[in-house]
Amino acid sequence: MHFLFSGSLLRYVGYQRQIAYETGSLAAALKALFKDYPALEGLMMETDHSLRRTMRMAINNEVVRSDLSRPLAASDAVEVMTAISGG
Amino acid sequence: MTEHVLNAAPDAAPLEHDPASPVRRQTRFTLTCSSGMFTHLQLKPRVAFSFAFMGWSAWLNEHAVSHGALIREHATGFVPIGLTIDYLAPLTFYDCPSLTVSTQVRTWNPRRFHTLQEVDVRLETPQGVPVAQIHLQEVCVRIESADTLAATAGRLPPALAELMLDTPDDVPGQPVLLNRGPARMPDHAQVITQSRRDFVIYRHACEMADQWYSEHVCDYVGDSREAMVLRLVSDYPALRPGLANRLARLSIGLRQPFMLFDTGQILTTAWRVDHEIRFAHQLLNARGLAVGDALEVFVAADDT
Numbered sequence: 001m002h003f004l005f006s007g008s009l010l011r012y013v014g015y016q017r018q019i020a021y022e023t024g025s026l027a028a029a030l031k032a033l034f035k036d037y038p039a040l041e042g043l044m045m046e047t048d049h050s051l052r053r054t055m056r057m058a059i060n061n062e063v064v065r066s067d068l069s070r071p072l073a074a075s076d077a078v079e080v081m082t083a084i085s086g087g
Numbered sequence: 088m089t090e091h092v093l094n095a096a097p098d099a100a101p102l103e104h105d106p107a108s109p110v111r112r113q114t115r116f117t118l119t120c121s122s123g124m125f126t127h128l129q130l131k132p133r134v135a136f137s138f139a140f141m142g143w144s145a146w147l148n149e150h151a152v153s154h155g156a157l158i159r160e161h162a163t164g165f166v167p168i169g170l171t172i173d174y175l176a177p178l179t180f181y182d183c184p185s186l187t188v189s190t191q192v193r194t195w196n197p198r199r200f201h202t203l204q205e206v207d208v209r210l211e212t213p214q215g216v217p218v219a220q221i222h223l224q225e226v227c228v229r230i231e232s233a234d235t236l237a238a239t240a241g242r243l244p245p246a247l248a249e250l251m252l253d254t255p256d257d258v259p260g261q262p263v264l265l266n267r268g269p270a271r272m273p274d275h276a277q278v279i280t281q282s283r284r285d286f287v288i289y290r291h292a293c294e295m296a297d298q299w300y301s302e303h304v305c306d307y308v309g310d311s312r313e314a315m316v317l318r319l320v321s322d323y324p325a326l327r328p329g330l331a332n333r334l335a336r337l338s339i340g341l342r343q344p345f346m347l348f349d350t351g352q353i354l355t356t357a358w359r360v361d362h363e364i365r366f367a368h369q370l371l372n373a374r375g376l377a378v379g380d381a382l383e384v385f386v387a388a389d390d391t
Contacts, residue, residue, distance in 0.1 A: 007346025008235040008296040017348065043232060054230075054237035061374075082237035082296075084166060084228055084344065 001029055001072040004079040012039050026059070026070045026078065044080065054083045111191040111253070114146040117213075118186055125180040128333045130210070130218060132309070135172050136302035139208040139221040142190030146206075150192075151250040161247050162230045164238060165204055167301045169224035169265020171338040175217040186218060187211045194243070198257040201240040202227035202248075224265045236296035266340035269367055269380040272358055279325050279357040279364070282318070284311035288349045297347035304339050308368040308381045311353035315366075326357055328364045328385040335363075336384040341370075343378035351378075362387050 002020040005013050013019060019036075023029045034041040044055050050066070051057060057064045058079045064070065072078070118141075124134040143165075144154045157163050193205040206223040228238035243251060284307075292303040316329040345351055354369040364387050370379035 006349055007298055008237075010297065010347060043235060043237070052231060052237070054232070054239055081346065082235055082298075084238045084240065 001074065001076045001078060003029070003033060004077055006079075006081055008082060009040070009043070009080060012043065013037050022074070024071055026057075026064070026068050026072055029072060029078065030068065056081050056083050111193050111207075112146070112150045113189060113191050114142065114149045115187060115189045116142075116145055118188060120180065120183050120185055122180050125183075127179065129174060129177070129179065130183070130186075132172055132305040132334060132337050133302050135210065135219050135221055136170060136305060138186065138188050138210060139170075139190075139206065139223055140302060142188045142208045143192065143206050143223065143225075145188075146190045146192050151247065157247070158230060158236070159233050161244055162233075163244060163247055164228045164230050164236065165225035166228055166238075166240075166344070167223050167225050168341050169222070169339065170301060170304075170341075171222045171265070171336070172334075173220045173336050174334060175219055177333060178212065178216065178218050182216075183212050183218065185213055187213070193253055194251040195253055196242060196248075196257045197262045198259050200262060202242045202252075203262055234296070236298065265338070266342050266379070268340070269369065270338070270382055272365070272367070273360060276358045276360045276365075279359055280315070280319055280323050281354070281356045282311070282315040284314050284353045284355070286310070286351050286353065288345045288347055288351075290347060293347050299345040299347075299349075301339070301341060304341070304370070304379070304381065305337060307351075307370070308339075308353055308355070308366070308383065311355045311368060312357075312366045312383060315355055315357065323357070325359055325364060325387070328387045329357070329366060329383075332364075332385045332387070334383055335386055337381065339379065339381040341379040343372065345372070345378075349373065359387070 001023060002018050004018055010017070019033065021029045021032045023032060044052060046052055051068065059070065059076055118138065124131060147154050147157060152161065189209045189211070191207045194202065196202050204225040206225065208221040210218040212218060226240055227243055229241040230236055230238040248255065286307045288299050290297065292299055294300040312329050316326045320326050350373050352371040354371060356367045358365045358367060364385045366383040368381040369377045372378050
């Protein structure tokens with residue numbers, strides 16, 4: 001699988017638009033991502049490990065909100081973005 | 088994936104203007120002009136929008152809290168969903184050694200909707216000649232991170248509501264949102280031609296959270312129009328006002344933001360409508376979905 005990043009999140013992943021992991025589930029991929037980029041966890045997740053309401057994730061363009069344990073195939077793309085930026 | 092948080096219910100009746108609404112508080116300041124702010128014909132639209140956003144920030148500073156405090160201390164922001172410029176007089180750089188920026192803001196809570204702002208900005212010469220009237224429609228967002236500005240649409244928190252709302256009560260009726268889709272052309276409008284132009288969002292066109300800054304949208308649509316006219320004017324002379332004449336009016340509706348390094352495309356259709364040449368633009372995201380629109384209106388010259 002690979003994560004796709006844009007906008008203000010790019011600065012937290014060294015401006016890499018695409019980061020790949022060899023894992024079989026979204027939960028495992030997120031764990032690997034946060035290990036490599038610890039600052040992302042607080043930005044993306046609530047303390048109860050649910051996705052913050054101001055964040056959006058989509059697996060192959062399908063929005064994911066609550067089921068973060070979904071299995072992933074090697075070719076799956078998980079897009080991560082802020083819901084809106086406002087200022 | 089599409090983010091529709093900024094759209095109202097499509098079938099609601101528009102809100103009537105309230106003649107009893109209170110006089111809006113005003114802020115004024117003057118800016119010195121330089122030649123780069125103008126084309127040979129007029130003040131550039133992006134500069135006009137930039138002055139309008141400065142006017143809004145100045146209004147916040149004078150009548151509420153600074154823009155920075157709005158974000159960091161009150162976790163609140165406003166996102167533009169509609170922008171218009173009406174050019175009022177044919178003035179060039181030589182007519183405008185400076186411009187006075189006068190800003191009025193209406194802040195209100197439509198019933199069952201997010202807090203809205205209607206921002207009206209007037210640009211005038213030192214002699215009081217009106218140059219342009221700009222209108223911004225903005226939706227309130229509640230911000231979760233001061234660094235990324237990740238946010239969701241919402242209402243003003245109580246401390247800001249007291250400072251900013253024109254009336255503490257919800258206003259009945261659905262608001263008329265400026266981002267509900269492209270304006271209809273009249274039945275007698277004639278298509279001249281159509282073209283597309285790609286764009287990429289780079290940091291110079293973003294605000295502090297690496298989201299596009301909406302004042303630059305007029306540059307993307309302007310690029311598409313200018314490229315169309317340059318390439319096709321020999322085949323379609325009617326396009327010539329798109330470079331040779333003053334822009335009379337520009338309106339923009341935004342439904343979804345672009346982020347740093349996002350790619351998109353402007354689909355531009357040129358129309359003849361009576362004595363006007365209109366360039367209707369659709370903003371398409373990387374998936375080809377229409378996420379915004381714009382309309383540029385030029386008065387046609389008699390010989391085209």
